[in-house]
Amino acid sequence: QVQLQLWGAGLLKPSETLSLTCAVYGGSLSGYYWTWIRQAPGKGLEWIGESIPTGSTNYNPSLKSRVTISEDTSKNQFSLNLTSVTAADTAVYYCARGVKRRYFNLWGRGNLVSVSS
Amino acid sequence: QSALTQPASVSGSPGQSITISCTGTSNDVGNYNLVSWYQHDPGKAPKLLIYEVTKRPSGVSNRFSASKSANTASLTISGLQAEDEADYYCCSYAGGSTFVFGGGTKLTVL
Numbered sequence: 001q002v003q004l005q006l007w008g009a010g011l012l013k014p015s016e017t018l019s020l021t022c023a024v025y026g027g028s029l030s031g032y033y034w035t036w037i038r039q040a041p042g043k044g045l046e047w048i049g050e051s052i053p054t055g056s057t058n059y060n061p062s063l064k065s066r067v068t069i070s071e072d073t074s075k076n077q078f079s080l081n082l083t084s085v086t087a088a089d090t091a092v093y094y095c096a097r098g099v100k101r102r103y104f105n106l107w108g109r110g111n112l113v114s115v116s117s
Numbered sequence: 118q119s120a121l122t123q124p125a126s127v128s129g130s131p132g133q134s135i136t137i138s139c140t141g142t143s144n145d146v147g148n149y150n151l152v153s154w155y156q157h158d159p160g161k162a163p164k165l166l167i168y169e170v171t172k173r174p175s176g177v178s179n180r181f182s183a184s185k186s187a188n189t190a191s192l193t194i195s196g197l198q199a200e201d202e203a204d205y206y207c208c209s210y211a212g213g214s215t216f217v218f219g220g221g222t223k224l225t226v227l
Contacts (some may be wrong), residue, residue, distance in 0.1 A: 004162075037218075044120055044220035045155075045163075045206050058214035094163065101210065103153035103168035109161065 002027035004108035006095045008080075012115045018082040022095030022108055029071055033098030034078040036069060038091040039110075046091075050098055051078055085115045121146065121207055121219035128225040134195040137222045139207030140188060145217050147188035151210035154183055154192045157221075158203045166205075167192060194224070202226045 008020035022034070036048040049059035051069045059067045068081040082089060093113055097106040122140040129135040139146065139154075146152055154167040165174055167183040170190065180201075183192045190209070194201055207219040 044123075045208070045218035046120075047208075047216040047218060050214075060215060061213075096163075099168075101214065102151050103165060103208070104155070104163075105165045105168070105174065107155075107162040107164070 002097075002106060004095050004097065004106060006093070006108045006111050008093075008111055008113070010112055010114065012085050012113065014086050014115060014117055015084055016115075018080070018085050018089060018093075018113055018115075020080045020093055020095070020111060020113070021077050022079070023075070023077045024097075025076075029073055029076055029078065033101055034069070034071060035096045035098045035104060036080045037094045037096055037104070037107075039094070040088070040091040043091075045094075048080065048082075048093075050101075052101070087115050089113070090115045119217070121209060121217055123205075123207060123219040123222045125220070126223045126225065128227055129194075129197045130227045131197055131199065133197050134193060135197060135224065137192045137194075137205055137207075137224070139190040139192070139209075139219050141190075141209055141217070142188055145209040145211040146185065146190055148212065149210045150185070152183070152185055152190040153208045154181075154190075155206045155208065156201075156203050157206060163206070197226055199226050 003025045006022040035050040066083045071078045092110040095108040096104040155163040157163040211217040
């Protein structure tokens, strides 16, 4: 059974870089759209971006200038970097497996990241 | 790219049916048959309930069904059970290799 487990720093100061990693256990990175999604307190889900099978990436236009998503196939992991964070980036961050840019059929549990001075 | 609109909350008694709406625009829900629905128990990983507007993944109860008309998608849960109490989110492909989610609906089983 494939599982996603994510980790990373939970408390950041404004202007720092958020870094999260999601490991894929029991399956391969190959062929899927590896995606990051977040949920700010009291808000809905927000799609952050994806790493796709071609090796390319796509990002939410509202975050594009600050986001990098990458894969490490040797470790079966993918990562999210979000630079210059502010309090508005405080959220629970999820990693998910996308299928052909149609839906997300597997999610990790979520990691709360708080940004505070 | 605005979030899809869902009611903040819905409620129903065990055995009843409820419907959650998800309203987007002609740029997302209305333009693509790529609406999906997710069930989320806070503290757990969200779970895929419906994909491509009406399809249920293996293992998802047939009490969950969905549809779409124009810019609005809907999720119906029939035979409501206590275990259905959770947050529900819709999602649509929005073109340009992007997705948009709804604000979420909290389902309370009375």
